[in-house]
Amino acid sequence: MKLAIDVQNLTKQYKGAGKPAVDNISFSVEEGEFFAFLGPNGAGKTTTISILTTTLGKSSGEVSVAGFDLEKDARAARAHIGIIFQKPSLDLDLSAEENIRLHACLYGMYGYRPFFSWMPKGYRERVIKLAEIMGIADKLWKPLKTFSGGMQRKIEIVRSLIHQPDVLFLDEPSQGLDPVSRRSLWDYINQTRREYGTTVFLTTHYIDEAEQVDRLCLINKGCIVFEGAPEELKELRHQGSLEDAYINLLTEGGAA
Numbered sequence: 001m002k003l004a005i006d007v008q009n010l011t012k013q014y015k016g017a018g019k020p021a022v023d024n025i026s027f028s029v030e031e032g033e034f035f036a037f038l039g040p041n042g043a044g045k046t047t048t049i050s051i052l053t054t055t056l057g058k059s060s061g062e063v064s065v066a067g068f069d070l071e072k073d074a075r076a077a078r079a080h081i082g083i084i085f086q087k088p089s090l091d092l093d094l095s096a097e098e099n100i101r102l103h104a105c106l107y108g109m110y111g112y113r114p115f116f117s118w119m120p121k122g123y124r125e126r127v128i129k130l131a132e133i134m135g136i137a138d139k140l141w142k143p144l145k146t147f148s149g150g151m152q153r154k155i156e157i158v159r160s161l162i163h164q165p166d167v168l169f170l171d172e173p174s175q176g177l178d179p180v181s182r183r184s185l186w187d188y189i190n191q192t193r194r195e196y197g198t199t200v201f202l203t204t205h206y207i208d209e210a211e212q213v214d215r216l217c218l219i220n221k222g223c224i225v226f227e228g229a230p231e232e233l234k235e236l237r238h239q240g241s242l243e244d245a246y247i248n249l250l251t252e253g254g255a256a
């Protein structure tokens with residue numbers, strides 16, 4: 001089985017911080033695997049996901065994503081990954097569709113055209129399909145500054161899925177979404193996994209979302225404290241639900 005993500009002895013020490021935010025962690029994710037990276041506030045999840053998605057440099061260690069060593073070939077890796085960031089990074093002065101178009105062109109999927117109608121058919125169809133799934137097809141042409149936070153998040157989601165990535169990073173994807181949108185996002189992600197074998201790397205504070213993953217990794221204070229299937233964690237902590245097992249490990253398991 002090929003690895004979609006391989007992290008060896010990764011450390012991140014922010015300037016001026018006393019302790020490393022991520023302290024010599026190692027883990028790997030197989031191609032097509034559904035993997036969750038869980039941990040409490042400040043554990044090091046965003047730091048790790050930022051390094052894996054090439055938006056933050058590491059202090060030491062080795063990281064490869066989609067078969068590319070990030071030190072040597074970050075650009076190639078970037079073409080194979082999709083990211084739903086915790087903090088949206090959209091241009092509020094552009095329309096929703098213009099944000100998506102700009103992103104698709106920056107990722108090298110299409111040459112830039114100044115109008116939607118001039119873009120290739122494949123792009124147009126994909127934008128409309130994804131926007132329909134998220135329930136925002138009628139809002140694509142409106143300036144983003146008129147959108148609510150949840151609607152902006154949906155645009156962010158459409159944008160990250162536009163190039164059909166091999167590895168999809170979801171940093172708290174459900175945050176700010178209403179229950180209907182949350183359900184349709186997950187239906188779509190599951191469909192994408194089935195159809196294209198997409199590897200999904202998820203961080204979330206909604207522990208119930210991680211019940212379905214193949215494997216999970218639990219990080220606390222920059223160190224990995226558990227790696228295995230959700231069932232294994234439940235058995236280890238003698239709990240019926242993953243959330244109970246997670247809380248039990250963090251509060252009573254000597255991991256806190």
Ligand SMILES: Nc1ncnc2c1ncn2[C@@H]1O[C@H](COP(=O)(O)OP(=O)(O)OP(=O)(O)O)[C@@H](O)[C@H]1O
Binds near residue numbers: 014039040042046
């Ligand atoms: N730019 C930075 N400079 C210094 N320290 C930072 C910086 N960003 C994060 N940290 C620190 O690194 C540690 C890990 O933070 P990180 O954001 O990775 O945690 P997290 O697990 O994503 O938390 P949350 O669930 O709250 O998003 C924290 O102690 C945080 O204060």
